[in-house]
Amino acid sequence: MKIALILSVAIASSLPAVAMANEKLAQDKQCFGCHTTKPDGAAPSFQKISQHWKGNKDAEAKLVAIIRQGSAATAGPHWNKATMPDQAERPLVSEAEARQIAKWVLGQ
Numbered sequence: 721m722k723i724a725l726i727l728s729v730a731i732a733s734s735l736p737a738v739a740m741a742n743e744k745l746a747q748d749k750q751c752f753g754c755h756t757t758k759p760d761g762a763a764p765s766f767q768k769i770s771q772h773w774k775g776n777k778d779a780e781a782k783l784v785a786i787i788r789q790g791s792a793a794t795a796g797p798h799w800n801k802a803t804m805p806d807q808a809e810r811p812l813v814s815e816a817e818a819r820q821i822a823k824w825v826l827g828q
């Protein structure tokens with residue numbers, strides 16, 4: 721019993737804290753109002769986006785632009801008819817925050 725408790729505490733504390741902080745940042749910026757990590761919501765899932773951009777060396781820069789300026793930054797929409805709005809309609813995301821979230825999205 722005691723061993724199981726110690727074990728579960730050890731496992732919980734080894735969870736990637738950085739990934740969790742990045743997900744929290746995406747939550748704070750209301751990204752999950754439209755996106756989810758797996759099934760598609762109104763917007764493509766972060767997992768699908770990650771797969772789409774895999775191997776593209778410009779991925780991070782493109783994603784940062786889209787996260788800050790919306791679909792129009794890359795002449796979108798390209799997934800469907802819905803567009804991702806610019807920051808007039810959602811919480812402000814700084815360049816550094818966008819970079820952090822883009823890295824997290826690409827890791828999904």
Ligand code: HEC
Pocket residue numbers: 746749750751752753754755762763764769772783786787791794796797798799800801802803804805810813821822825
């Ligand atoms: C109002 C709904 C909405 C919100 C809020 C939103 N998005 Fe989006 N996002 C979309 C839609 C719709 C698309 C698909 C646009 C397209 O087809 O080009 C998209 C596309 C994207 C893409 C992929 C673009 C591509 O071409 O592959 C990324 C990355 C992304 N969003 C990240 C984010 C992040 C990070 C946040 C939070 C800061 C966020 N989005 C908030 C609706 C939203």
